[in-house]
Amino acid sequence: MNKKVIDITDLNFVYETQPVLESIDLTVYQGEFLALMGPNGSGKSTLTKLILGLLKPQSGTIQILGESPKIAQKKAQIGYVSQKANSFNRGFPATVREVVASGRYGMKGLFRMMQARDWQKVEEVITKVGLASLQDQNIGKLSGGQQQRAFIARALVSDPQLLVLDEPTVGVDASSSHQFYALLQELHQKLGLTIILVTHDIGAITHYVDRVVCLNKKLHFHGTPAEFDHNKETIFTNTYGHEVQMVLHQHE
Numbered sequence: 001m002n003k004k005v006i007d008i009t010d011l012n013f014v015y016e017t018q019p020v021l022e023s024i025d026l027t028v029y030q031g032e033f034l035a036l037m038g039p040n041g042s043g044k045s046t047l048t049k050l051i052l053g054l055l056k057p058q059s060g061t062i063q064i065l066g067e068s069p070k071i072a073q074k075k076a077q078i079g080y081v082s083q084k085a086n087s088f089n090r091g092f093p094a095t096v097r098e099v100v101a102s103g104r105y106g107m108k109g110l111f112r113m114m115q116a117r118d119w120q121k122v123e124e125v126i127t128k129v130g131l132a133s134l135q136d137q138n139i140g141k142l143s144g145g146q147q148q149r150a151f152i153a154r155a156l157v158s159d160p161q162l163l164v165l166d167e168p169t170v171g172v173d174a175s176s177s178h179q180f181y182a183l184l185q186e187l188h189q190k191l192g193l194t195i196i197l198v199t200h201d202i203g204a205i206t207h208y209v210d211r212v213v214c215l216n217k218k219l220h221f222h223g224t225p226a227e228f229d230h231n232k233e234t235i236f237t238n239t240y241g242h243e244v245q246m247v248l249h250q251h252e
């Protein structure tokens, strides 16, 4: 039986008085590549923050590799790429190699304590995401898609078991998005990395992931892309409501 990377049981979360997540049960096994979908305000980022240990649920439990999210974070078991990676300051005075190395600070404490094997690791992940020829380039000079690869490398440099990405393709064109998904799929297949991708890109993403979760306060669906395709209409109605379902039909 595969190891449980995320184990969430009967989780409820409320901001002040507004319930945002209700009775969430979700298990993610090692090596799964999961898309977390849902309309605006459905609680995706909140669930992500709970997984990262940035928020605490009012009730229910959440475990990452059998421990609390905070402990998992401390042990650098979770790599995170935020939405903000897309609005990165283009004038930031650092090379790709330096930005990626900064992902190792959490483990090392200070930059100057980086040793030969740390730099080796930095080079290894830069090569893995296909940026070897650009490692001495200023990060601000890279395209949006290349910057995203650099941020993935930064998240991977501490050897996490779980990679969480919050809508990383917002503002990126369709062809770059596909390349990005293909890279994630490759990392998932080659490294056996467990990946959670928060996305609005319902059409494209089901070709790459092996699990789909639809959230709108409650968990409305959790299954394979094939099961998702099979029950699309009901899932859309439950998760997005009737009006969105009609719009989606028109687009099809």
Ligand SMILES: Nc1ncnc2c1ncn2[C@@H]1O[C@H](COP(=O)(O)OP(=O)(O)OP(=O)(O)O)[C@@H](O)[C@H]1O
Binding pocket: 015, 016, 018, 020, 038, 039, 040, 041, 042, 043, 044, 045, 046, 047
């Ligand atoms: N810090 C906060 N304080 C109070 N309410 C919040 C806070 N953050 C989010 N919310 C509310 O919680 C609900 C869920 O927000 P969340 O950001 O988790 O949704 P989301 O699915 O990630 O949305 P989007 O797709 O638009 O990014 C929304 O109604 C939002 O207004």
